Amino acid sequence: MKFEDLITEINGFGRFQKIIICISFVGRFTIPCHFLLSNFIAAVPSHHCDISSLDTEGTFGNLSREQKLVVSIPAQEDGTPASCHMFSYPQLHLLTNSSSSIDLPIVECQNGWEYDNSTFISTLATQWDLVCDNRSLNKAVATIFFIGVMFGAAFFGGMSDRFGRKPMLLVSYISGMAFALASIFSSSFIMFAVLRFFSGFTITGIVIVSSVLNVEWVDIKHRRLVCIIDSMAWAVGSTTLSLIAFCIRDWRWLTVAVTSPLLLCTVLWWWVPESARWLIANGKAERAHYYLHKCAVMNRKEDVISRIKPEALSIIISEQGKKNYSYLDLVRTPKMRRLALLTGTIWFCVATVTYGISLNITGFGLNMYLTQFVYGAIEVPAKLIVYYLLEKIGRRKTEAGAHLLAGISLMINIFVPKDQWIGRTVVAVLGKGFAVAAFSTIVLYSSELYPTVLRQNGMGYNSFLARLGVSVAPLVLLLDSFWGHFSQTILCSAALIACLVTWQLPETRDRCLPETIEDVEGTGKNLIKVHDKQEDVEKMKMNERTEDH
Secondary structure: OOHHHHHHHOOOOOHHHHHHHHHHHHHHHHHHHHHOOHHHHOOOOOEEEOOHHHHHOOOOOOOOHHHHHHHHOOEOOOOOEOOOEEEOOOOHHHHOOHHHHOOOOEEEOOOOEEEOOOOOOEOHHHHHOOOHHHHHHHHHHHHHHHHHHHHHHHHHHHHHHHHOHHHHHHHHHHHHHHHHHHHOOOOOHHHHHHHHHHHHHHHHHHHHHHHHHHHHHOOHHHHHHHHHHHHHHHHHHHHHHHHHHHHOOEHHHHHHHHHOHHHHHHHHHHHOOOOHHHHHHOOOHHHHHHHHHHHHHHOOOHHHHHOOOHHHHOOOOOHHHHOOOOHHHHOOOHHHHHHHHHHHHHHHHHHHHHHHHHOOOOOOOOOHHHHHHHHHHOHHHHHHHHHHHHHHOOHHHHHHHHHHHHHHHHHHHHHOOOOOHHHHHHHHHHHHHHHHHHHHHHHHHHHHHOOHHHHHHHHHHHHHHHHHHHHHHHHHHHHHHOOOOHHHHHHHHHHHHHHHHHOOOOOOOOEOOOOOHHHHHOOOOOOOEHHHHHHHHHHHHHHHHHHHO
């Protein structure tokens, strides 16, 4: 009997599996909130040089606030005070002749800045004056976080393959919560940046581990449903983030609010089982039997598991399953090497495109909270469509088609005038929907392509490259300062490249998960069609009935 047969026999989507999915949903809800948190905590409100010191010297006399700004700070083209410069000394004659402000001596702000607090009570920019010459530090916040996520993906992928899914999930919950909460007590930007790096490093383990754990506990028929439910947590999280940020305008309390669900996750962790697949692949048949028995009892299939002894589980996976695998095994054999190259390219491109759109919530003229809400809301119909298409046309066509449509959307926005902000926003939202559809598909697709003995390493490697793409996304957006459509052109190209690469992958619809490297290389016996497997199971049941009679 194969493991797929056993999971199907004990109900591959019963009460046991639903509890696992619900618990992981809570933890995954927190992830998009942290991934997109910089949209709000690193926001830069309107600001101008602080001129209060001139007021204390009695320079202004009885001038109104508006008059003080006119004589102290040069006006921009739109009439608002300049953000980074002030006159070297008050220009009182501007009160009667404002047109004579051209070529007056100006200097950089001498006494800090004054911020508009109508939208935000406090942000990183107002906390440490990350504006003007220091504006690049503020832009670096998202990149620093995602670099941490990138290295964390590789770390947790390897460690969970070595030590198990469940213990590394707890490590991610506790350490992610600890570093995130510690960051709000930062006394300097450098301290915050370091803690933010480790927040990303540790919190990404939740995604890496829970994605694989959920897939490994369900049967083939329900894999795509589980994938969509998992990804819905992202939609709920990113949509809810806009509402939380709208209500909480202080960056410290906003960080606490989006981190707090991890406390509940730590409590719920006690009900999370270890992956029976991983236990069997690592020669721990006794513990695998324990969890399978719990699953069978909860799903009311005790009679099935009672017929199977722990010793019988050891033959489900070949002896090579007892070997310790590493990331090097991803490139030791030709087909594994090709698979790693193709999936890695897709993950890098889809992450760059998705977050290149997601992090640009102020680039279309709409309210940033509304844009964030719409970006999150579009994920729901996108993922429901993916659920239907995964079974109807398969993984490969769904993935390639989503990339193609995302690329077309980005291409259209290159030619839409920037003053047509409604049209640009609609196209961007559609592009975000297609990009999210591609991201949702590739998570399931990749987990089905990699063998059990290397699945967590494979997902860790792919996630590493995805986070590299996410780290690049904020820097891509900065290229618009050279040419207004530079970032859109790069993101469009990335989407189209991913579309072409996807066609090089094999279809996995209705196939058993590969268990060993030999299955991927074509020398194993585990990668067979589901209907063939089901026919074998039916024949075995008929033989048993015949013997009973």
